[in-house]
Amino acid sequence: MSHVPHDLHAEFPQDAEVLHSLKTGNSHFAALAERYHGVNREIHRIDSGVEAASDDHVEQLKRQRLAMLDEVSAMIAKARQP
Incomplete structure (x- = not known):
């Protein structure tokens, strides 16, 4: 899979261990991370021209x-x- 900009590990590179711990130990965080990655x-697909979308839809997704x-x-x- 190619690198998708704004991946959580790219957004928080210094917090890789914390991200992993939250993903494995916090079901709310795991669901939030999954929704984040989907959006x-x-x-990314819209910005890459793979999918078409209205400007309003893109702005809503970015928000x-x-x-x-x-x-x-x-x-x-x-x-x-601590």
Whole structure:
């Protein structure tokens, strides 16, 4: 599989261990990560010209991705706390 920009490990390269721990130990995080990857792959396919979509749909997807990134970031920060 080719590299898809904005993958969670690319967004949070310093937190690979935390991401893995959250994915395996937190079902909400695992579901959130799966939804994030689905939206991110759809955006990548649209940006690559593989799929067509309206500008409004792309913007909606990008807003969803950003909101999910904010939630992921907050969960990583919480997981890093002692």
